[in-house]
Amino acid sequence: MRYVRASSFEEAAGLLAELGEDARAIAGGQSLVPMMNLRLARPAVLVDLSGAGEPSFERGGGGVVIGALTRHCDLERSAVIAEECPILAEAARFIGNVRVRNRGTIGGSLAHADPAGELPCVAVALGASIRTVSPRGVRALPAGEFFQTYFTTALEPDEVVTHVEVPALPPHTGSSFQELARRVGDFAVSAVAAVITLAGDHCRDARLVACAVAQRPLELTAAEGVLRGAKPEDVLDEIESRAGAAVSPNGYKAAVTGVLARRAVVEAVDRARAR
């Protein structure tokens, strides 16, 4: 086994291209190192990205561009995130324990694509773009297309995440992240991210995405459809049943997801009204 430090994302991508598929990128290591300890992963070469950049938040075009090496604890504490997309901080608080959040990065969480991962779910709900670099250049992928299936993304083996671009949220938009886990810090049984824009009493736009219930973040499109154009208070029962139905045939997860979707909608609407 070899260990190589990359001083930039471009260099890391070059190293991954040169070293082939047995090389793995590592940043905070909060998924990869446990997998190595359990002998579930045995990379031949580790390309360390942690010196390739710094945690960063840049406002641009009304949205926020988050550096891939931004840690979960940075999301929790950032004033920019609290102002522009607080659901990222809200979701980050559910990740593992304080030690995981002190090391784990947003780029790593997205690239790892755990189906129970909070940040992939929120990235889809926010309509974020994931910026990457490879020897063929840079590109930006919509989060909705980035996640393919269990631990599998659209990333090529020699491509690394450099930034996450969160678009500006429209006025009168509120968000909420609701999760149920069996123990604090454990993987979610289910979690739902809601991002809702109001026009007066009615819902103009709604994004509802669940995690830990499918092979990738699950867009609850039927429940979103019920919500759009409706007064949220009038359709809560239907949102709960549509969100649950999307998760069947697992009856327990379906029931939990329905309830979480309902709670997320209620809270997101309250927050949208307060803005």
Place this chain on the structure above:
Amino acid sequence: MSEEQLLRFELNGGEASAWVQPDTTLLEALRTHTGATEVKNGCGEGVCGTCTVLLDGELVSSCTVLALQADARSVTTVRSLLPAGDGALHPLQEAFLRHGAAQCGFCTAGMLLTACQLGESTPAPTREEIRHAIAGNLCRCTGYTKIVDAIEEYLAQ
């Protein structure tokens, strides 16, 4: 073929170094290469908190940090609570003793470091804040009540 690399870091204010493999964890480097056996090996997944240390002043699970990622950085173990080395206990340890907050003792090092960090960020925390702070440190003996009692007493001072 694995390639050993030289790791140098600051350990509890002193210098430490070791030749380590790329997949050697900081936990293993501490225990087997520098004799810091006060750091305990528990789950290997970053969940249980027995291997808690401070890396540049922040709580981490040393089992999920590659040793080479700690190169040129500062590592603090529970031993830092006793700089004198004269056998006198830290007031937090005294509180653990008074309340019977250590039984088998395996979680204690992680609990002590985590409680000290809580004191840095939140002086005189509530019981709820204490429970939240130690949520990532598992204890299978005490049921946590005595640990919370001890931390509460120490941080109230």
